[in-house]
Amino acid sequence: MSLFAPLLCDSFGKEENEMDKKLKTxxxxxxxxxxxxxxxxxxxxxxxKGEKCRYCGKYWPHGEIMGHQIRCDKNKESMSxxx
Ligand SMILES: [Zn+2]
Numbered sequence: 004m005s006l007f008a009p010l011l012c013d014s015f016g017k018e019e020n021e022m023d024k025k026l027k028t029x030x031x032x033x034x035x036x037x038x039x040x041x042x043x044x045x046x047x048x049x050x051x052k053g054e055k056c057r058y059c060g061k062y063w064p065h066g067e068i069m070g071h072q073i074r075c076d077k078n079k080e081s082m083s084x085x086x
Pocket of ligand 1: 056057058059060061071072075076077
């Protein structure tokens with residue numbers, strides 16, 4: 004019975020709740036950091052990779068994708084438009 008006494012004690016219960024709160028806050032913070040970090044990582048990776056050409060499927064820098072898609076060899080719409 005004396006072994007379970009601390010579990011029934013009010014102050015112990017409060018302390019445990021406080022720890023639980025801190026743990027939850029820590030987990031939430033870590034999760035938020037992972038999400039933000041992952042978002043930045045994904046953004047940087049996709050920015051480096053560039054954008055996929057919808058005609059030939061190759062990746063081009065963001066600044067060139069628009070110009071490339073117009074001139075792309077696989078872009079038949081634009082080819083017939085030029086004739
Ligand atoms: Zn292309």
